[in-house]
Amino acid sequence: AEIARPVGICSMMRLPVQDSSEGLDAAFVGVPLDIGTSNRPGARFGPRHIRAESAMVRAYNGGTRAAPFESLMVADIGDVNVNLYDLKDSCKMIRKAFKKIVSTGCIPLTLGGDHTIAYPILQSVAEKYGPVGLVHVDAHADTSDIVLGEKICHGTPFRRCVDEGLLDCKRVVQIGLRGSTYEPDGYLWSKEQGFRVVTGEDCWLRSLAPLMKEVRQQMGNGPVYISFDIDALDPAFAPGTGTPEIAGLQPSQALEIIRGCRGMKVVGCDLVEVSPIYNTSGNTALTAANLLFEMLCVLPNVKYH
Template sequence: MASTKIEIPAGYVTGILGASGGYDEGHLISTEDSRRFCGVATFLKAPLLKDVVEPTVGFVGIPFDGGSSRTGGSQFGPRGVREASFRVSGYNSELDVRPYDIHNLADCGDLLVSPFSITDTYRSIELGLKSLLDRGIVPISIGGDHSVTLPLLRAMHAKHGQLALVHFDAHCDVSDTQFGSPYHYGSVFRRAVEEKLIHGDKTVQIGIRKHYHRGEIEFVRSNGFEIITSRNLKEMGADIRNQVAARLERLKGHKVYVTYDIDFVDAASAPGVGSPEHFGPNSFEAVEALRAVHALAADIVGFDLVEVSPIHDVANLTAYLGAQLLFEMASILSPTRKR
């Protein structure tokens, strides 16, 4: 019996299809391609930094949870969100934007961290982010526990000066020391105020519903923080986006940094977090609240998303929500940064 020769397209040998197959040789698979489950896992299937000419927006992982005193696991957050993000499509119908048409997006990889030294890790994060800022990249960082936001703010402050802050969280994160350490996931914004990295009177905290002691309330009040509680959000109903945007209006004209702790979302919608809390926004309310910062798009200098903990997740609900929130962040950034 004569053998039948099977012709194998050259692209299949290297794992990259030709143009007729929907791929461009030498590039990663597009999020528009139905086969986006293939290829290297990157944030939103963005190409790697080394493959991008003049990157404008960069996703950067920070796999560190050494600032957590309770439930760990957020060191796996960047990997989990990368793997979940293949499910996110490329077009944002709510904001009528496709980030890939506006920005040169890049996955900048992970910053170097040490699980044994928070001091060394902070220094590495600060230097690593500065190197991206010096290239003109607007960072969207993915933690990691919330302690990583302090060195991010240090780097942002060195570049942009004292910042206005929009902070999504179930907690204020203004505790002092834990177990003798001033640096942990619950002290970030106390340290940021002390180091004059942020303006207290230009800080808006959204979704707050858990205080560990009265001293936290006294600190935020004495430093001029504005608090939008979880109850306040519920009372806004379907008009969350517009009402939160109105509260943020006063930050226009200032350099704004946005930090999003995913425990802002109710534990039923985001179970895989470092410090889950009930009585919070559902996933729709969570994304609508984030979309409110679109009003500040021209002033935003960076984002971070923290506390995704895949080892405590259920059916990848939290990792996938995190990926969707990253996509919203990329969509929100001002079109004035168009390449």
């Protein structure tokens, strides 16, 4: 029997809820942490609201005809617990939880949470797969070394990942970077590591399909992680976030990026930085839910009609 949209306990896309990733090809998992945030907090409620709005998302991808649920076993495995009073301890808890998730080969699709969480997640992912390629979509490079005296926060995750050798630096692309910066060249360090940097300006009024063809080549056959910061989008499309930067990506470009990842060996994905209280219509969370569904659709072995 059909179930009305407002009906039911809120799991991601109204999928079954289970405790572990056992037996799953892919799992939605929340990380409700926001104490790595430099400006507006609230991303701790990202997972709750993304799940709530995901009741609108249906089983098939109307744009690409992907049918992920015909090929993959997918569930919502709830949230990783965090220590809201200690960021470093939270990172340890997250790393440990994801180690378990990826251990069975299950692909995590993470509902953030601020971007700090990408660091412990990538620790676990790289521990399983070795250094990974990275499709990082964001307004910010998130490669600072130290912010307010700290090594760990939402401005530093990819610096830490490089420090620890978790990334295959030639297979890293950062898309959507823009805004004012602390240094004359805010993306210099990225370029020095061998990352491809695609600025917001590079994306203005332009299809990103050609870019993504090149990115697919860049990624080759190695494992790839997708980390999507919702602030990559222009704040008009995602006002519910903590450090918005004007003149960002359009949702069609976000879809081009994610759909352009089809064919890569994606081993994990996250969608971070949704701070729902800054957008009370729920539409930023709805956007996040759709982008997570699109990521699911490009996982290896998904059937397309």
